[in-house]
Amino acid sequence: MSLDSIDRVAVLGAGNMGHGITEVTAMAGYDVTMRDIKDEFVEDGYDSIEWSLRKLEEKELIEESADEILSRIDTTTDLEEAVAEADLVIEAAPEDLDLKHDIFSDLEEYTSGDTLLATNTSSLPITDIAEAVDTPERVLGLHFFNPPVKMDLVEVIYGQDTSDEAAEAGYEWVESIGKTPIYVRKDVRGFVVNTIVGPFGGEPAFMISEGEATIREADATMVHERGYPMGPFELADLTGIDVGYHVRKEGGSPIPPITEEKVEADELGQKTGKGFYDYEDGDGADYEPEEAGNFDWLRVEARMVNRAAFLVGEDVATPEEVDTGVQLGLGFPEGICRRGDKIGLDTVLEKLETLYEETGSDRFEPHPYLEELVAEGKTGEDAGEGFYSYDDDSLGPYHDLNYELEDGVLSVELDRPSRMNALSEDLLGEIDDLFSSVDTDEVRCATIEGAGDRAFCAGADVSGFSDASPTDLMDVTPAFETVNDFERPVVAKIDGFCLGGGLELALACDLRVATERSSFGAPEINLGLIPGGGGTQRLLRTLGEARAKELVFRGEHIDADRAEEWGLINRSVDLDEFDDTVEEFVSDLAGGPPIGLKIAKKVMNEGEDASMEAALAMESQGFGLLTSTDDVIEGTAAFAEDREPEFEGE
Numbered sequence: 071m072s073l074d075s076i077d078r079v080a081v082l083g084a085g086n087m088g089h090g091i092t093e094v095t096a097m098a099g100y101d102v103t104m105r106d107i108k109d110e111f112v113e114d115g116y117d118s119i120e121w122s123l124r125k126l127e128e129k130e131l132i133e134e135s136a137d138e139i140l141s142r143i144d145t146t147t148d149l150e151e152a153v154a155e156a157d158l159v160i161e162a163a164p165e166d167l168d169l170k171h172d173i174f175s176d177l178e179e180y181t182s183g184d185t186l187l188a189t190n191t192s193s194l195p196i197t198d199i200a201e202a203v204d205t206p207e208r209v210l211g212l213h214f215f216n217p218p219v220k221m222d223l224v225e226v227i228y229g230q231d232t233s234d235e236a237a238e239a240g241y242e243w244v245e246s247i248g249k250t251p252i253y254v255r256k257d258v259r260g261f262v263v264n265t266i267v268g269p270f271g272g273e274p275a276f277m278i279s280e281g282e283a284t285i286r287e288a289d290a291t292m293v294h295e296r297g298y299p300m301g302p303f304e305l306a307d308l309t310g311i312d313v314g315y316h317v318r319k320e321g322g323s324p325i326p327p328i329t330e331e332k333v334e335a336d337e338l339g340q341k342t343g344k345g346f347y348d349y350e351d352g353d354g355a356d357y358e359p360e361e362a363g364n365f366d367w368l369r370v371e372a373r374m375v376n377r378a379a380f381l382v383g384e385d386v387a388t389p390e391e392v393d394t395g396v397q398l399g400l401g402f403p404e405g406i407c408r409r410g411d412k413i414g415l416d417t418v419l420e421k422l423e424t425l426y427e428e429t430g431s432d433r434f435e436p437h438p439y440l441e442e443l444v445a446e447g448k449t450g451e452d453a454g455e456g457f458y459s460y461d462d463d464s465l466g467p468y469h470d471l472n473y474e475l476e477d478g479v480l481s482v483e484l485d486r487p488s489r490m491n492a493l494s495e496d497l498l499g500e501i502d503d504l505f506s507s508v509d510t511d512e513v514r515c516a517t518i519e520g521a522g523d524r525a526f527c528a529g530a531d532v533s534g535f536s537d538a539s540p541t542d543l544m545d546v547t548p549a550f551e552t553v554n555d556f557e558r559p560v561v562a563k564i565d566g567f568c569l570g571g572g573l574e575l576a577l578a579c580d581l582r583v584a585t586e587r588s589s590f591g592a593p594e595i596n597l598g599l600i601p602g603g604g605g606t607q608r609l610l611r612t613l614g615e616a617r618a619k620e621l622v623f624r625g626e627h628i629d630a631d632r633a634e635e636w637g638l639i640n641r642s643v644d645l646d647e648f649d650d651t652v653e654e655f656v657s658d659l660a661g662g663p664p665i666g667l668k669i670a671k672k673v674m675n676e677g678e679d680a681s682m683e684a685a686l687a688m689e690s691q692g693f694g695l696l697t698s699t700d701d702v703i704e705g706t707a708a709f710a711e712d713r714e715p716e717f718e719g720e
C-alpha cells in the first residue's frame with residue numbers, strides 16, 4: 071500500500087463533497103469512478119463537475135481541457151463495479167454510521183485486501199466506521215473541505231488501528247493531487263480544524279446569552295480587530311445554526327441558550343431567511359467596523375489556544391499542523407498556536423483560570439500541556455519559546471512563508487493561499503528577517519513566488535487595516551527595501567494576482583517572470599490609500615509618469631501581456647512554459663559571477679537615483695574593482711578555452 075500503487079480511485083457519493091473530490095482527483099490525472107445510489111444523483115454530480123471544469127477552463131485555471139479531464143471520470147450506480155478495480159476508495163456518503171457500516175462491509179467483499187479505504191466523514195470517528203471491516207488497518211479518514219476544488223486542506227486521520235503505511239499512502243496521495251495534507255494522529259472528535267472552530271462560534275454565543283456584548287459587537291470585533299474572515303454569528307448563519315446545534319448535542323457539549331432559542335424558533339440562518347441576522351427584512355450581516363471594540367475577544371481566543379494545547383499536548387497534531395489546518399480550513403489570518411505565542415501563553419492561562427474559577431465550567435479548564443509550557447517559562451514569542459521556538463541564531467521559524475536553499479538558489483514561497491498570499495505583518499516581518507539573515511555566501515540567486523494557483527500576492531492584508539495605527543501601516547517598507555537591497559539577484563515568479571503590496575514586492579525584485587493569466591495593479595486608491603511599499607516611486611522609474619500614474623490613479627488591473635509591453639515584467643509566458651522560463655533565468659543568475667552580479671545590481675539600483683556623472687563614477691569604480699577578482703580571470707580563461715566558466719565569487 072503506497073502512493074505508487076494508486077492509479078484508479080473510486081468516490082462513493084456524488085453530492086457536494088463526492089463530486090468535488092471526484093473533480094479534483096480527475097484534475098490531478100487519476101482515473102476515477104463516481105458512484106451514487108440513483109442515476110439522477112450521479113447525473114447531477116457529473117453535471118456540476120462539468121459546469122465547474124468549463125468555468126475553470128474559461129478562466130484558464132487548468133492546463134488541460136475540461137473534456138480531457140472529464141474523459142477520466144466514469145459514473146455508475148453499481149458499488150461493485152465502482153470499486154472492483156480501485157486502488158483507493160473514498161466514501162463520501164451521508165453522515166450516518168449504519169449506512170457507512172453497510173458500505174464498508176460491502177467494500178471488504180468487493181475490494182482486494184490492499185485497496186486503501188478512506189472516509190470523508192467530518193463528524194464520525196474513523197475507528198467506529200472501521201468496525202465494519204476485518205482489516206481496519208487500511209481504513210483512514212481523508213477529510214476534504216467544502217468545496218474541494220477551492221479548499222486546499224485535507225485532514226489525514228488515523229483511526230485506532232490505521233497502519234502508518236496506509237496513512238502515509240493517503241498523505242502522499244493528497245499531495246499528489248496538489249492539496250495540503252495534515253496528519254491527525256488520533257481519532258479525536260472534530261479532528262483538528264473543528265476542534266478549534268468550536269469555541270470560535272460557541273463562546274461568543276454564551277457571551278451574548280449572558281448579556282456581555284451584542285452580536286454585532288462580537289462579529290465586528292472578531293473581523294475588524296482580530297482579522298478573522300467572518301464574524302462567529304455571520305459564520306453560523308452561513309453554515310446553519312442547526313448544524314452547530316446538532317454537532318454540540320451529539321458530542322454532549324453544552325448548548326448556548328441563544329443557539330437553542332434560534333433553533334426552537336426555526337431561525338436557522340441564511341437558509342431560512344433569518345438567523346442571528348435578518349436576510350429577508352433586513353440587510354443580513356451588516357455590522358460596521360465602528361462597532362468593534364466592546365467584546366472580550368481574549369475569552370474566545372484563550373479557549374481556542376487551550377484546544378490547540380490539547381491537540382499538541384495529546385500528540386494529535388504538531389503546532390505547524392494545527393496552524394496550517396486553521397489557516398487553510400478556516401481562513402484564519404494566522405495559526406492559533408502562533409497567535410497564542412504572540413498574545414503570551416501566560417496571559418491565555420490566566421484568562422482561562424479566572425474564568426474557570428468564576429464559572430466552574432469545564433470548558434475553561436486549562437489543558438495540562440498549556441500549564442506545563444507556562445510553568446517552564448515557555449510563554450511565547452517574547453520568552454523565545456512557546457508552542458514554537460524563536461531561536462535568534464537560526465532562520466525562522468516562519469509561519470507565513472516557506473523557503474528552501476538548494477544549490478545556491480533561495481526559493482521563497484509566500485504561504486497564505488487562503489488570503490491570496492496577502493502581506494500580513496508577520497509575513498512582511500518574515501520576508502525582512504529571511505532576506506536580512508540568510509548567509510549570502512550560500513546564495514547565488516533568489517526567487518519569490520506565491521503559494522497556490524490564484525495569486526503571487528494580493529497586496530497588504532487589508533483585514534488588519536481598520537484596527538492598525540497609522541504608524542503600524544507606515545512600517546511596511548523595510549521588507550521591500552531588504553529585498554531590493556539583497557546582494558543577490560531576486561526573481562519574482564508571478565502566477566495570478568500581483569496587486570498592491572504584492573506588485574511592490576515584485577518591483578523590489580530585480581526581474582519578473584509571469585504567466586499570461588496573471589494580472590497587475592495598484593488598487594490602493596480604491597481603498598482611499600496610495601501604494602506604501604515603494605510603489606509610487608518604483609512604478610514611476612520603471613514605467614514612466616504616464617503609465618505609472620494610470621495604474622496608481624485609476625486602480626485598474628492590467629494583464630500580463632500589457633505588463634510585458636509596458637516593461638513592468640520581463641516575460642509573460644504560457645502556464646506550461648512558466649517553470650522552464652523561470653528556470654532559464656535562475657540558471658543564468660545562479661551560474662553567473664556572484665561579485666559581478668552584486669556590483670551590477672548595486673550600481674544600477676543606486677545609479678538610478680544619482681546624477682549621470684555620479685552614476686558613471688559608481689559604474690567605473692565597480693568595473694575597476696571587478697578586474698581584480700578571480701572571477702574575471704576565470705571568465706576570460708573560459709572564453710579563451712571555449713568552455714562554460716565556473717565562477718567562485720572570489
Ligand SMILES: C/C=C/C(=O)SCCNC(=O)CCNC(=O)[C@H](O)C(C)(C)COP(=O)(O)OP(=O)(O)OC[C@H]1O[C@@H](n2cnc3c(N)ncnc32)[C@H](O)[C@@H]1OP(=O)(O)O
Pocket residue numbers: 299401488489490492528529530531532533546567569570571572593594597599601602603
Ligand atoms: C502598502 C500596501 C498596501 C496594499 O497593498 S492595500 C491592498 C491592495 N490590494 C487589494 O486591494 C486587493 C484586494 N483583493 C481583491 O481585490 C480580490 O480579492 C482579488 C481581485 C485579488 C480576487 O478576487 P476573487 O477572485 O473574487 O477572490 P476573493 O474572494 O476576493 O479573495 C479570496 C480570499 O482572499 C482574501 N483576500 C484577497 N485579497 C486580500 C487582501 N489584500 N487582504 C486580505 N485578504 C485578502 C479575500 O478576503 C478572500 O478571503 P475569504 O475567502 O475568507 O473571503
